[in-house]
Amino acid sequence: MGFIDIIASIIxxxxxxxxxxxxxxxxxxFSERSGIINIGLExxxxxxxxxxxxxxxxxxxxxxxxxPWVSIFVAMIVSALFALVHAVASITFRADQVVSGVAINFxxxxxxxxxxxxxxxxxxxxxxxxxxxxTDIPLLSKxxxxxxxxxxxxxxxxxxxxxxxxxxxxxxxxxxxxLRLRSVGEHPMAADTNGIKVYRMRYIAVMLSGALGxxxxxxxxxxxxxxxxxxxxxGQGFMALAAVIFGKWHPLGALGAAIFFGFAQSLSIFGSxxxxxxxxxxxxxxxxxxxxxxxxxxGFIGRAEAPKSLxxxxxxxxx
Amino acid sequence: MFKNRxxxxxxxxxxxxxxxxxxxxxxxxxxxxxxxxxxxxxxxxEEETSEENASGDFSVAMVTDVGGVDxxxxxxxxxxxxxAFGEENGMSKxxxxxxxxSESDADYVTNINRLVRQDYNLIYGIGYLLQPAIxxxxxxxxxxxxxxxxxxxxxxxIASITxxxxxxxxxxxxxxxxxxxxxxxxxxxxxxxxLINKFEAGFVAGVKSVNADIEVDVQYAESFAAADKGKLxxxxxxxxxxxVIYHASGATGNGxxxxxxxxxxxxxxxxxxxxxxxxxxxxxxxxxxTNVTLTSMVKRVDIAVQDVATQAMNGEFPxxxxxxxxxxxDGVSIARTNEEAMTEEIITAIEEWxxxxxxxxxEVPSTREDLETYVNSL
Numbered sequence: 001m002g003f004i005d006i007i008a009s010i011i012x013x014x015x016x017x018x019x020x021x022x023x024x025x026x027x028x029x030f031s032e033r034s035g036i037i038n039i040g041l042e043x044x045x046x047x048x049x050x051x052x053x054x055x056x057x058x059x060x061x062x063x064x065x066x067x068p069w070v071s072i073f074v075a076m077i078v079s080a081l082f083a084l085v086h087a088v089a090s091i092t093f094r095a096d097q098v099v100s101g102v103a104i105n106f107x108x109x110x111x112x113x114x115x116x117x118x119x120x121x122x123x124x125x126x127x128x129x130x131x132x133x134x135t136d137i138p139l140l141s142k143x144x145x146x147x148x149x150x151x152x153x154x155x156x157x158x159x160x161x162x163x164x165x166x167x168x169x170x171x172x173x174x175x176x177x178x179l180r181l182r183s184v185g186e187h188p189m190a191a192d193t194n195g196i197k198v199y200r201m202r203y204i205a206v207m208l209s210g211a212l213g214x215x216x217x218x219x220x221x222x223x224x225x226x227x228x229x230x231x232x233x234x235g236q237g238f239m240a241l242a243a244v245i246f247g248k249w250h251p252l253g254a255l256g257a258a259i260f261f262g263f264a265q266s267l268s269i270f271g272s273x274x275x276x277x278x279x280x281x282x283x284x285x286x287x288x289x290x291x292x293x294x295x296x297x298x299g300f301i302g303r304a305e306a307p308k309s310l311x312x313x314x315x316x317x318x319x
Numbered sequence: 320m321f322k323n324r325x326x327x328x329x330x331x332x333x334x335x336x337x338x339x340x341x342x343x344x345x346x347x348x349x350x351x352x353x354x355x356x357x358x359x360x361x362x363x364x365e366e367e368t369s370e371e372n373a374s375g376d377f378s379v380a381m382v383t384d385v386g387g388v389d390x391x392x393x394x395x396x397x398x399x400x401x402x403a404f405g406e407e408n409g410m411s412k413x414x415x416x417x418x419x420x421s422e423s424d425a426d427y428v429t430n431i432n433r434l435v436r437q438d439y440n441l442i443y444g445i446g447y448l449l450q451p452a453i454x455x456x457x458x459x460x461x462x463x464x465x466x467x468x469x470x471x472x473x474x475x476x477i478a479s480i481t482x483x484x485x486x487x488x489x490x491x492x493x494x495x496x497x498x499x500x501x502x503x504x505x506x507x508x509x510x511x512x513x514l515i516n517k518f519e520a521g522f523v524a525g526v527k528s529v530n531a532d533i534e535v536d537v538q539y540a541e542s543f544a545a546a547d548k549g550k551l552x553x554x555x556x557x558x559x560x561x562x563v564i565y566h567a568s569g570a571t572g573n574g575x576x577x578x579x580x581x582x583x584x585x586x587x588x589x590x591x592x593x594x595x596x597x598x599x600x601x602x603x604x605x606x607x608x609t610n611v612t613l614t615s616m617v618k619r620v621d622i623a624v625q626d627v628a629t630q631a632m633n634g635e636f637p638x639x640x641x642x643x644x645x646x647x648x649d650g651v652s653i654a655r656t657n658e659e660a661m662t663e664e665i666i667t668a669i670e671e672w673x674x675x676x677x678x679x680x681x682e683v684p685s686t687r688e689d690l691e692t693y694v695n696s697l
Contacts, residue, residue: 009558013551122389127603131577133584224546226577226603231544231570269538269551 003274008148010263010270012134015158018262020045020220022161024240025247025254026168027212032249033172034205035185035309039101040086041213042237043108047082048217050112051075053228054119056128068132072157072218079214080207082108087206091199094313105237113230124229132157132223157219164212165255172251181205185307188314198314216240242293249307261289377632379404380417380439381624382430384446388418392597393620397445397468400621404628427452435460441631443468443624447514453477464636466627468620469514475639480623483645484514485521485685486676487616488565490646490653491594492525493672494614495563496533497665500590505536505556507575509543509568513686518567518596518616520690521683527694528681529668536561540571549574557582557591563613565594572596576603579611592660601656614661615654623650647677 024041031038038044052075060067085107089100116125132155140151172178183191184201192198217233225232239261246260247253268285271277277285381401383394398418405416417439419430427449434442435456442463444453447470457465457474464476471479495504506522508515523535536556540548549571556564557578564579566572572595579591583606593604595615604612623644630636644650653669655661675681684690 005558009554013554016550016554017547117387117389122395123387124390127573127576127605129605131580134581135585220547224550224577225570225573226546226580227573229570232546234544236547265548266551266555269548269555 004145006274010266011149012153014262014266016223017265018258019158019161020216020236021240021243021258022165022255024213024216025243025258026251027209028241028244029249029251029254030205031209032310033185033307034181034202035307036090036202036206037097037311038209039098040104041240043105044079044083044210044213045217045237046108046112046233047079048075048214049221049232050228051078052218052221053125060129068222072215075214075218076211080211083206083210087203091202097311125227127226131226155223165251169251185309188309246293264288378415378439379441379628380434381443381445382419383421384448385421387420394445396620397624400624404625431456435463440464464631471641478627478637479641481643482618482650483643485517485683486646487651488518488521489525489683490669491565491616492522493529493668494665495565496526496529497668498592498613499563501560501562503534503561505561505564507552507564507566507568508539509571510541511539515567516687517685520685520687522565524684524690524693527697531697540568543569543571545571546574550578553578562590563592567596580606583611599654599656610657612657617652617654619650646673
């Protein structure tokens with residue numbers, strides 16, 4: 001295999017890995033920018049994966065080839081509602097946001113497995129009949145080299161992830177809504193004084209993170225795992241959280257971080273065919289994402305600065 | 320106001336708990352009348368007493384690992400074995416045979432102890448995770464017989480049931496070698512260790528026995544639950560020209576199936592195959608009207624469990640022994656569900672090699688060292 005061919009296999013593979021992380025990390029950005037820590041991303045992904053798979057299995061006959069798309073949409077809605085639990089606990093009742101997030105993680109897996117057992121009477125669901133399939137984009141895939149790298153063998157969901165990252169960037173940094181969202185996360189009291197409804201903004205942000213987390217989970221389930229079991233989502237939510245931090249709470253940063261994680265993963269497997277990389281032991285590429293996240297947190301790679309009031313519940317009228 | 324809110328939340332939680340609790344109980348009852356869900360201990364004790372009155376004869380039970388009795392894998396297979404055994408001997412669930420489901424690692428000892436106190440004559444621990452628990456309890460109750468599946472436990476009253484996975488994998492290798500057109504096949508392992516090395520060694524030996532020129536690409540995902548890594552590895556292998564992949568990697572293998580199906584969907588003519596493991600994974604390979612599952616290396620836990628139970632009932636319990644179920648006693652086999660892909664030629668070849676293995680002409684290697692000597696001797 002030539003160099004170009006190897007790159008042509010690495011890029012789509014890295015994007016398959018990265019896409020769910022991108023979606024979920026964007027959700028994390030929304031929530032954390034509004035000042036609510038979201039450790040529960042993992043749980044939201046589990047919920048998304050569960051709903052996506054169950055909906056697909058149930059309604060495949062009705063929607064046919066469009067089922068995967070409808071499924072991820074339904075998964076978004078259900079996960080957004082599920083994130084309400086986190087919102088109610090941590091915003092209205094000012095519970096510790098980390099504890100509440102951990103509870104989300106346990107709860108989602110518990111509910112998913114319990115219902116799987118109740119509905120299907122087994123420990124895991126069947127595989128879905130028609131998952132997302134990789135496609136070649138007509139015309140564009142004919143471009144030499146670039147076409148092979150970026151327009152053949154990709155999932156539509158991978159493109160969607162990249163587009164969505166730019167949409168989220170636009171929303172957070174270029175719209176009044178985004179400005180309010182950020183101000184609520186930096187200094188809620190000042191925002192409140194200016195007439196911004198802090199609670200409402202935070203509720204919206206947490207539900208958006210639920211929707212995007214659910215999207216990430218269902219995309220993972222419908223591109224990679226194809227069924228739901230206790231081992232469908234194991235750690236991807238935390239990887240997404242790491243991408244949020246490594247990306248410095250910036251949507252495009254998170255996009256870059258998630259893609260980087262994807263590349264680290266696929267390079268560790270494909271790397272043996274590449275010059276230079278074939279001498280690097282696989283283990284270093286595997287641990288690279290984690291090491292870099294720690295370095296980013298420790299301040300070695302620029303300064304990763306969290307929104308100022310992240311993790312602090314806002315109490316109206318207090319000083 | 321503040322206190323009030325907490326009170327409301329508390330009340331809400333309690334009422335949710337009540338509702339959910341009520342659902343659970345009714346479901347449990349329903350489940351017990353049928354055959355699946357495990358009841359709580361009090362119900363079991365009741366059934367147990369009635370059982371003693373009824374037969375008072377031989378009884379056998381099993382403790383699952385966290386996978387549960389419906390895991391579509393060895394727990395389920397073991398339970399099917401017990402059910403078949405019970406049917407043969409006119410027993411019914413709770414009267415003669417039963418199981419206890421473990422929800423976490425902490426349940427193993429508790430479950431085994433409970434079954435011992437219910438006077439079961441033979442108690443199985445399903446899966447190597449239960450090995451320490453079985454050893455511990457077995458040393459305390461020398462009069463009860465125990466069995467452990469997929470592991471070796473020390474003790475005069477324990478029978479260790481293992482499988483010759485390398486023999487089954489050898490036949491999978493034969494099938495792969497006969498099916499490949501590119502002369503490149505792949506092996507995806509879960510975690511690199513003695514158990515999965517058995518699969519690897521057998522598979523490579525099988526491939527090389529048919530045609531020593533075939534290249535075998537061996538990769539480990541270092542996890543049994545990383546479908547994404549499975550998919551990456553598979554995409555790497557298929558891109559390199561590998562056309563048959565044998566996976567022994569649990570849920571990681573889902574990714575292998577996902578990748579193969581993806582390729583097959585885009586190009587129905589593509590020659591990509593997956594060989595499943597532990598049970599027949601034919602369903603997993605379906606893409607529209609075609610199927611990418613060439614075959615599966617099936618581990619017949621049910622046959623082994625049934626066999627040991629029969630021996631124990633006849634007073635010939637193989638305590639302290641390590642039993643190895645292989646091709647000769649149908650402990651491992653090769654699935655033939657995909658009749659289109661498994662051509663006459665492949666099946667004949669498999670039968671030939673099976674014959675050679677069962678009559679001892681071929682000694683299938685089970686470690687990498689043995690594999691090296693085996694391949695060199697070809």
